[in-house]
Amino acid sequence: xxxxxxxxxxxxxxxxxxxxxxxxxxxxxxxxxxxxxxxxxxxxxxxxxxxxxxxxxxxxxxxxxxxxxxxxxxxxxxxxxxxxxxxxxxxxxxxxxxxxxxxxxxxxxxxxxxxxxxxxxxxxxxxxxxxxxxxxxxxxxxxxxxxxxxxxxxxxxxxxxxxxxxxxxxxxxxxxxxxxxxxxxxxxxxxxxxxxxxxxxxxxxxxxxxxxxxxxxxxxxxxxxxxxxxxxxxxxxxxxxxxxxxxxxxxxxxxxxxxxxxxxxxxxxxxxxxxxxxxxxxxxxxxxxxxxxxxxxxxxxxxxxxxxxxxxxxxxxxxxxxxxxxxxxxxxxxxxxxxxxxxxxxxxxxxxxxxxxxxxxxxxxxxxxxxxxxxxxxxxxxxxxxxxxxxxxxxxxxxxxxxxxxxxxxxxxxxxxxxxxxxxxxxxxxxxxxxxxxxxxxxxxxxxxxxxxxxxxxxxxxxxxxxxxxxxxxxxxxxxxxxxxxxxxxxxxxxxxxxxxxxxxxxxxxxxxxxxxxxxxxxxxxxxxxxxxxxxxxxxxxxxxxxxxxxxxxxxxxxxxxxxxxxxxxxxxxxxxxxxxxxxxxxxxxxx
Numbered sequence: 001x002x003x004x005x006x007x008x009x010x011x012x013x014x015x016x017x018x019x020x021x022x023x024x025x026x027x028x029x030x031x032x033x034x035x036x037x038x039x040x041x042x043x044x045x046x047x048x049x050x051x052x053x054x055x056x057x058x059x060x061x062x063x064x065x066x067x068x069x070x071x072x073x074x075x076x077x078x079x080x081x082x083x084x085x086x087x088x089x090x091x092x093x094x095x096x097x098x099x100x101x102x103x104x105x106x107x108x109x110x111x112x113x114x115x116x117x118x119x120x121x122x123x124x125x126x127x128x129x130x131x132x133x134x135x136x137x138x139x140x141x142x143x144x145x146x147x148x149x150x151x152x153x154x155x156x157x158x159x160x161x162x163x164x165x166x167x168x169x170x171x172x173x174x175x176x177x178x179x180x181x182x183x184x185x186x187x188x189x190x191x192x193x194x195x196x197x198x199x200x201x202x203x204x205x206x207x208x209x210x211x212x213x214x215x216x217x218x219x220x221x222x223x224x225x226x227x228x229x230x231x232x233x234x235x236x237x238x239x240x241x242x243x244x245x246x247x248x249x250x251x252x253x254x255x256x257x258x259x260x261x262x263x264x265x266x267x268x269x270x271x272x273x274x275x276x277x278x279x280x281x282x283x284x285x286x287x288x289x290x291x292x293x294x295x296x297x298x299x300x301x302x303x304x305x306x307x308x309x310x311x312x313x314x315x316x317x318x319x320x321x322x323x324x325x326x327x328x329x330x331x332x333x334x335x336x337x338x339x340x341x342x343x344x345x346x347x348x349x350x351x352x353x354x355x356x357x358x359x360x361x362x363x364x365x366x367x368x369x370x371x372x373x374x375x376x377x378x379x380x381x382x383x384x385x386x387x388x389x390x391x392x393x394x395x396x397x398x399x400x401x402x403x404x405x406x407x408x409x410x411x412x413x414x415x416x417x418x419x420x421x422x423x424x425x426x427x428x429x430x431x432x433x434x435x436x437x438x439x440x441x442x443x444x445x446x447x448x449x450x451x452x453x454x455x456x457x458x459x460x461x462x463x464x465x466x467x468x469x470x471x472x473x474x475x476x477x478x479x480x481x482x483x484x485x486x487x488x489x490x491x492x493x494x495x496x497x498x499x500x501x502x503x504x505x506x507x508x509x510x511x512x513x514x515x516x517x518x519x520x521x522x523x524x525x526x527x528x529x530x531x532x533x534x535x536x537x538x539x540x541x542x543x544x545x546x547x548x549x550x551x552x553x554x555x556x557x558x559x560x561x562x563x564x565x566x567x568x569x570x571x572x573x574x575x576x577x578x579x580x581x582x583x584x585x586x587x588x589x590x591x592x
């Protein structure tokens with residue numbers, strides 16, 4: 001009951017904050033609505049007073065919020081301030097579009113994750129795994145590329161250059177393929193790599209060894225190993241479902257899809273409060289449903305083992321990664337940045353507009369004749385440094401809140417339901433616009449998958465056999481947290497955070513792409529895409545060059561994450577079924 005009240009309180013606070021958005025931003029809602037209705041009409045005091053009277057703005061935000069909630073109780077979500085049409089049908093139609101896109105994207109993500117884990121499952125079923133990692137650099141790059149970048153590349157290459165699939169509009173199943181690929185490929189790669197990180201531990205558990213010794217088919221063992229690992233990924237899968245439905249604003253913008261995220265963004269920009277509130281409520285309800293389903297599936301898969309504390313730990317030592325590869329990729333990235341820094345990112349040469357890559361301009365030029373290599377190099381400084389700082393903050397926040405699942409669980413579900421762009425608008429309204437606004441907006445939502453991952457791993461580790469035995473010998477909560485739980489949880493969550501580092505960099509870029517971040521003539525990466533997107537057909541290098549640099553960043557982040565592994569000594573402690581054999585446990589027992 002307390003958790004339910006906490007969830008209801010968070011949702012109510014969110015809806016209230018959304019309802020106060022025009023007043024928090026110190027803008028005149030009547031003027032914004034007038035501009036949205038007719039940009040050419042003169043905003044005279046009489047016209048603005050008439051709009052305020054029509055919308056009831058003179059009664060204040062809380063009166064409007066109360067009227068909206070009372071109508072919602074009777075199934076009436078109000079009428080749009082801009083078009084005057086009923087809100088509920090429009091929001092439901094946008095939700096239907098997003099759910100269809102979500103279904104196709106989930107299929108793409110599942111297929112991608114299956115391909116990434118296929119070799120690990122095959123080796124594990126034949127007892128040939130030996131702790132080796134099967135996922136390669138290609139999946140690392142794919143996992144690190146966010147939807148915004150993938151959508152731009154697919155639209156440019158597949159939709160425009162090759163013309164294989166339509167890249168604009170929403171008129172049938174063919175129009176769902178490219179946006180579903182843009183959403184499903186990176187998410188499936190992330191889920192696939194997280195799953196591939198857990199599978200070696202599952203195949204090394206006693207039940208798997210016993211099943212193989214009894215002669216059970218390898219596919220049966222592989223299927224059970226997959227089932228063993230899924231509960232640790234279900235929370236992030238639920239976040240992915242909600243993110244596709246409401247958070248894919250940039251993808252919907254690129255492909256001109258009338259989904260719920262885009263509808264909510266347009267309502268927020270136009271301060272169309274009834275539509276904005278209804279869209280936000282739909283996203284919050286969807287997040288609650290997805291979280292409940294993930295929790296239910298976790299209970300169905302390993303509920304009795306969680307209850308009885310009868311789980312072995314999945315986290316075991318892994319062999320060293322290819323130590324030279326991160327240095328090679330890092331050297332390439334530094335070389336690109338180093339070659340771009342001596343060049344002038346603001347120098348205009350209209351005679352060299354949209355020129356192809358050449359020795360003088362290795363990455364080509366943009367629509368104003370500016371050197372793209374120079375703009376990539378100078379934009380990398382601010383973008384990468386800020387992304388690294390945000391990643392560190394979100395990692396610490398995710399770990400801290402993930403250790404308190406009853407407090408953070410409802411908060412994670414609610415925050416995940418918000419499109420990052422809407423969060424940016426709320427942050428701008430509260431903190432004001434400035435250079436820190438995109439960073440605050442991204443940091444406000446980027447911790448949620450890490451907190452969900454931490455909570456899922458922590459739930460399973462607390463039910464591990466070695467932890468149950470150590471607790472029975474008198475170990476206290478702080479001892480267990482320091483010596484058992486954190487060593488098992490921190491490395492995989494840190495790898496997850498590094499996996500999302502390029503995504504954070506592009507989340508900052510996507511805000512700039514949508515006009516909420518850096519402004520021209522800044523060489524920020526988001527502006528590179530925003531400025532060059534209209535010329536993708538004539539000059540694809542203007543989009544593909546920064547895409548290649550971001551792919552390089554993704555490969556660097558993920559290969560560096562492979563070096564973060566649990567210490568062999570910590571894993572050996574877990575593999576000892578008689579915990580009193582451990583020196584620190586003998587000392588603990590002696591002190592008691």
